[in-house]
Amino acid sequence: MEAVNIIALSMGAAWASGINLYATIFMLGYMGTTGNIVLPDELQLLTDPMVMAAAGFMYCVEFFADKIPGVDSGWDTMHTFIRIPAGAMLAAGAVGDVSPAVELTAALLGGTLAAGSHATKAGSRLLINTSPEPVTNWAASISEDLLVIAGLWTALHHPVLFLIALVVFVVLMIWLLPRLWRLLKAIFQKVGAWLGLTKPTESNPVEPIPTETTPPVKKIEHDPH
Secondary structure, three states, X not given: OHHHHHHHHHHHHHHHHHHOHHHHHHHHHHHHHOOOOOOOHHHHHHHOHHHHHXXXXXXXXXXXXXXXXXHHHHHHHXXXXXXXXXXXXXXXXXXXXXXXXXXXXXXXXXXXXXXXXXXXXXXXXHXXXXXXXXXXXXXXXXXXXXXXXXXXXHHHHOHHHXXXXXXXXXXXHHHHHHHHXXXXXXXXXXXXXXXXOOOOOOOOOOOOOXXXXXXXXXXXXXXXX
């Protein structure tokens, strides 16, 4: 079962990083510090107080930024260049002292998985932001935080169950992402056409703004008699 534990930790860290990187690092570091899990030597750095303090601080910043409509999408866009490579690094470090080929394989799979979970989160948030009310953002953000904590705990204590759930998540992600992209593309085209930045398409026509016109003057013919 040791191989299953390693795979679950590696892929679990990568998957969680795509959703909330700082919560992932802090939770792994905390559990390693308290002796709840034994981290590989390559991930022992996460238990350093300085690393945990930085991760905890950034999680607090993200906690508030992730709940403001518009700000959350900007935050996700910026973290595209942070979550994905960090997920690949955590996945490679979680496999421990193995051959370079195994580490590279773990990094490639972990980076891809982090990219997928990140894209799913970011795309869903863009759709949620089409609604002006902030309640949905709060509910989505808190649900994501709880999902990361529950997912990592399951990966560490019930690796087989986590891997089954991860396969289900990947299948749903493959089904969902193209649909998210089409919806977002339609929204961007409609907004762009409304602002005059793009040409309206047949599927998203822009109705012309009615203007007042002067009615034609009717010519009155005079009867000569």
